[in-house]
Amino acid sequence: MERSTVWRWEKGTAAPLPEQRPRIVSVLGVTPEELDDLLNETAAKDTSSPQSHVPEHPGVTSTSSWDDPDELWLQLQELQESNVGDEQLRFLEDQVPRIVAEYEHRGPVELGPVVVRARRQVHQLLRGRQTLRIRYRLHRLAGQLAGLAGYMAVNMGRFRLANVYCQEALLCATEIGDVDLQAWVWGTYSLGAYYQGDFQQAYSHAGRGRALAPQSPQSIRLLVNGQARALGKLGDRAGVEKAVGQALSLLDHHEISPELTPCLSFEPYGYARLAANAATAYVPLGDTERVLHYTGDVDTAVEQADSDWSRALVRLDVATALLRQPDPDLEHALALGTESVRICADHPIRSVWQRAHTLYGLAQRWAGDARVTEFTEVLRTWWSRPQVRDVAGGPTR
Structure with missing residues (x-):
């Protein structure tokens, strides 16, 4: 229960909701009738206070348009309140790299439900009150978890579900202006289209991601996993060579480890992932x-x-x-x-x-x-x- 809410009850400016009353009765050790008496007494005190009287002619007083200091203090406290603390939020955020690291050992059948539970927990938190800083982190986390769920759904062949998860991830990433996450989501959209055999759509989805930040290292994945592989399936040899060449050129402009990153990672592709996808692009040719x-x-x-x-x-x-x-x-x-x-x-x-x-x-x-x-x-x-x-x-x- 937020302290500011309790203060409002004590001040008599608000009353508990019906669903809150059983808990209050239990905590205070009173009967429902005794609780009503307490609340009525509080409200009566507030209305009898000289400070609470509304002037008979409100337009005449010079202070009528100003906030009540006590009310203002309560609002100030509310601005600083959050239903999630840093420690709990860090715990939730730490689940993302752990899921990424364990994915290729445990797979989508086992880890999918873990991601879904974490996503639901974050959504529940977002229904409450947070500071702007905490809310930003929650939106980023919600976007990452929805993105992971979408990627896993693609790996399970559940493409309609994957698209909805990706829509949610894209919405969250757009809301907080996280361009790299937006690009990653478009890459996952592209992946789903590719495995449904819609290679033109796979190419287009990757292109939409690249348009957001052409020089971002996320574009390496979009070029080689999204566009080059789709063009290979479409029989466009020149297109494949151009996309692979652009990915290699972009890789040269960023300091990225050449090692093979986990397939589910939000990190940009290094040379190992780039080369493996380039090979796939040339297979149908x-x-x-x-x-x-x-x-x-x-x-x-x-x-x-x-x-x-x-x-x-x-x-x-x-x-x-x-x-x-x-x-x-x-x-x-x-x-x-x-x-x-x-x-x-x-x-x-x-x-x-x-x-x-x-x-x-x-x-x-x-x-x-x-x-x-x-x-x-x-x-x-x-x-x-x-x-x-x-x-x-x-x-x-």
Whole structure:
């Protein structure tokens, strides 16, 4: 209960709400009738006070348009009140980097509910009173949590839900003027469109994010993950080369660690993430040389990073490229595909499922080959697992 509210009751300028009365009765140890008597007595004292009398002719007095000092004091106290303290807020804020760090170990099935609970808690706090500084931090936290929930929903193939979370994240980021968070959200919008097969929309979403801050390091992700990959699917080789080149140029202007950052991170892409996405962009173009060049560049970083998904995705990109080249290497490609499925057997995400499905489709060119039959059986066994069915989903869930 806010102290200023209690002061108003004591002063007789306000009365408790009906739902507040049982608690007051319990705390004071009085009956409801005794509470009514106390409140009536307080109100009577206030109305009998000479200071509380309204002048018969209010326009005549020189002080009638001024605030009451006691009332002003209460309002001053209210301006400083907050239903959340720094310690509680820091605890909530610290959950964001912890979720990001644990995501690739625990996955969206386990961590999604954690994010949703934290988001609801922040929304509950936002219904109360805070100082402007605290409210800014709460809005930023609400935007980050909604963004994380949106990204996880994409990984689960729940695209309609992801879009709503992203709308909320974008609203919060816009409200506080956080351009980097806005750009990140547009990148997640783009990711969802890409995995729904709407590559033109994926390109456009990334472009809207870039328009906010073309020189921001967040534009590296938008260029290579959002635009280059979409253009690759659209068969635009020149567009892919331009987007990858712009991302590399932008990377040179910022001091960013070359290590592989967590996929869920709000941090900008370093070279490892850039190169891995560039490789993916060149896969549908059949440019095996470029795919192997970029995956070779990040092989060490990917193997050293604690990221099973990245290891699986890089292997699937290489496997697909090996089947698209003029002289397909079926044995090596299927070995990589099988290894990718093994790596993500227990905690798959939509992107791994989708690329494995693409590799399966390409392999049907050699449907009579025993190696293809064996790989198909591996995939069918994997696809039958409940956690894999969860991420397979429908196109608009």
